[in-house]
Amino acid sequence: MLDKMREGSQGIAAKIILIVIILSFALAGVSGYLGGGNASVAITVNGDEISNASVEQEYKNERSRLQQQYGEQFDIIAASPGFVKQVRAQAKQTLISNLLIAQSIADMDLRIGDEQVKDAIRKMPEFQVKGEFNNEQYLSTLRRASYTPAKFSQSIKQDLVRRQLLNTLVSSEFILPIEIDNVDKLQAQQRVARILNISGRAFPQTTPISIKDIQAYYDQHEQNFQSLQQVSVDYVLLDAHKLSQKTVISDVQAQAYYDDHQVDYQRVERRKVAHILVQGHSADALKKAQTILLALEKGADFSVLARAKSEDILSAKNDGALDWFEHGVMDEQFDKASFALTAKAPLSDIVKSTFGYHIIKLLDIQQKQTLPFAQVKATVMKTLKKENADERYYDLQQQLREVAFEAPDSLDEAAGVVNTQIQHIALFSRDNVPALLDDPALLNLLFDIDFREEGLNSDVFELSDKRSIVVRVSNFKEAATESLDKVSDTIKSQLSEQNSRAKAHDFTLQVLEKLNKGESVEALLQDKSLQFSKALTLSRYSREVNPQVVQKVFTLAKPQADKVTRDWVSTNDTGDTGFAIIELSKVLDTKSATTMPALKEQLGAMLVRGGSEATYQAWIMQLMQNADIKHTLEK
Structure with a gap:
């Protein structure tokens, strides 16, 4: 349930x-x-x-x-x-x-x-x-x-x-609430069980797999031996990054851009302050902060008190001084108080932040100023180059879209618009997709039967914000059944595994039958070097045991006193091609999540x-x- x-x-x-x-x-x-x-x-x-x-x-x-x-x-x-x-x-x-x-x-x-x-x-x-x-x-x-x-x-x-x-x-x-409580108790329940793991590896294939068996398996499972569909693709790629690399910006253009956008090249006002922190928001913390402020107002040295009283250990070592910061970087109340200080009134009142109580002292101010062109020239050049490339990109993208539609039978005109060569990617399937084309929507298009049979250019497909592509399928290879010679070894391995699993299954039922009859299974287990685990206490979320075993443990009926409940389960999902016999001995109603409201x-x-x-x-x-x-x- x-x-x-x-x-x-x-x-x-x-x-x-x-x-x-x-x-x-x-x-x-x-x-x-x-x-x-x-x-x-x-x-x-x-x-x-x-x-x-x-x-x-x-x-x-x-x-x-x-x-x-x-x-x-x-x-x-x-x-x-x-x-x-x-x-x-x-x-x-x-x-x-x-x-x-x-x-x-x-x-x-x-x-x-x-x-x-x-x-x-x-x-x-x-x-x-x-x-x-x-x-x-x-x-x-x-x-x-x-x-x-x-x-x-x-x-x-x-x-x-x-x-x-x-x-x-x-x-x-x-x-x-009673429904939650009932499920809560079931979720918290633990069970004590012994586990006997029976691996298919304990029953190796001892007789050769015949050619007849291989052929029969191949005929019955032909759909499992198909090679995947493959396509080869021609494409034209428009890349804004490559356009940017080819874009040349002169000093005159850069200077003109700087002159028109000086507002973008300003250093905002910055403050350098020192502070004394008293952590927490208790009455004692506030009283301590008030005592420190009173001492400062009476002329005490800020740096001395910062080193002795501040609970910000790092800044205390530096007389309470912090690095330069801009508006909006610090805690909201700390930031507001810091930028309200002036040279004439450099000491704050007590400031309450998320960390506790502060007393802040203004040390220096860097006023807002426009940075000189020489200092920001490289940034201006980079920005202008990007803007020009982006403008060119969107212009070419529109042209590419029009050409791909107006001349759908060939990529020649599309390549001419972008001034590039038509590129080619050899046959590939969905399990070895080239990185350039590794986009689910694009792959669905390339492997779509209607698009393939039309034999036309795609519309412009945007791989990212700054890369677009036009594609067409140049060749297609249908999914086909692999030859028997090519998959013979694989079939041998699968048949061998099946036979081992069948033997392990029969052995599991044999052991379970003997156990339920009260007969000894010691000889059977010794012959295969198998033994039950010690008694394990399992919860529904135990990870040290196979999840199918855990699931089965919690479906078994509660055993009677001094009895066990037995059953078996497949553990094939782990790749072990095996089984497990479970002996449930106890059901423990442990403490539930009632004491943890969030979980309930x-x-x-x-x-x-x-x-x-x-x-x-x-x-x-x-x-x-x-x-x-x-x-x-x-x-």
Whole structure:
């Protein structure tokens, strides 16, 4: 039960409810699933149409997600019988669910304002630079995803109103304290057990694997011996960094730029202060600080008191002096007090910061000043070169975009625009992607059957903010089954492992049967140099034992007094191709997380999320059952 709840806490609905909908979901295209125009209709849901084109697009989206998820294994999975039918069915299910939710939203007249949409977009980390929204980053990211700002805003609005509905649906979900306590106790429970690990290595293959067996295995598992799809690529690369390297800036240009941007080359006002710190915020700490301030006001030497009284050990060694600092660097109250000091009034009152109480003395001021051109010339040259290169980059990028579209049958004109050569990358598969092309979206494009068969240039694809590429597939090699000769040794190894595992399995059942009958297994275990472990006290999160063993331990029935509960489990997930026999002897109800409120709070939240997911799934099922769904076009 607990494992199910842990799985539930990571479910799709829980993430929708509790996490801001991520950019990739928005870019997957939740908008536009309603059919229209003369498009052939695939499905009608309560009278609303879903076009065949929408099904095809969602099928491609789902296929792309699977490609990204499974990487090099995707070709093998895609070759399995029924793959296309299964993915298409999932695509239809997604569109139907989305449309049912959209219809519910319309029925409830739920709305999201434009300002809410703007605020949500500004908060997306994908569009931020150093924690702040960056419009250039925003537009660049949308261009790479082939989205216009209007289309993206509309998709976000749909997502937000969808989330508003889901929050309304599950916001009443709650869990009783007694339920939390019960699960809490189960989570904290410990169990005492002995473990007998039985490895397949203890049962080595002793007879040769026959050619007939190898051939039979090859015939039955042919899909496992496929080489991956491969493509070779021609491309034209536009790189802002290389443009910057070729850009030449004269001294005259640099001077003119400096003259127009002197505000950017100013050294802000800086302060140098000394301080005496009394740590903490207690009444005693304040009283101590007040005593020190009174002594200073009566003429005591600041440096002497700083060395003797300050609890900032490092600065105390330097008479309390700190390094130069600008406005906004220090603790807010310390900063405010430091920049309020003047030459005529250099001593502060008591200043309370997050560290404690300070008394601050002004030592020196560096006034704000414009730095001379000679001092910042190198920086000016670098900035101007970058700006010129960026301007040139965006100009060439637009030209490249136009040429790639207007002359799609060749990269010659695209290379001419950028004044570079067409580059070539030889055949590669998804498991050995060149670094330049190692972008999931770009790879999905290169291995997309429609793009490949069209044989045209791609649109400009932005690899980063300052690198763009136009690609075309120059050659394609289909996934193919490896010859038997090439995979014969691999098959021998797999068959040998299978045989060893089968023997280990039979041995495991034999030992378990004898134990349950009360018979001795000492001779059997000695023959294989095996023995039970000592009694282990295990929690649900024990890491020193195979996780499948731990999981099995906590599914066994509580043993009767002076008895044990036995069972076996496969440990194949560890690569050991083996098994384990478990003898559970005790169940210990240990101290729970009751004394740790934060952990119980997390547990309660997890249970609520699990309940929320169940509510969401039940609601979707109800919508499906009550809906009039007609598949008018099956493919």
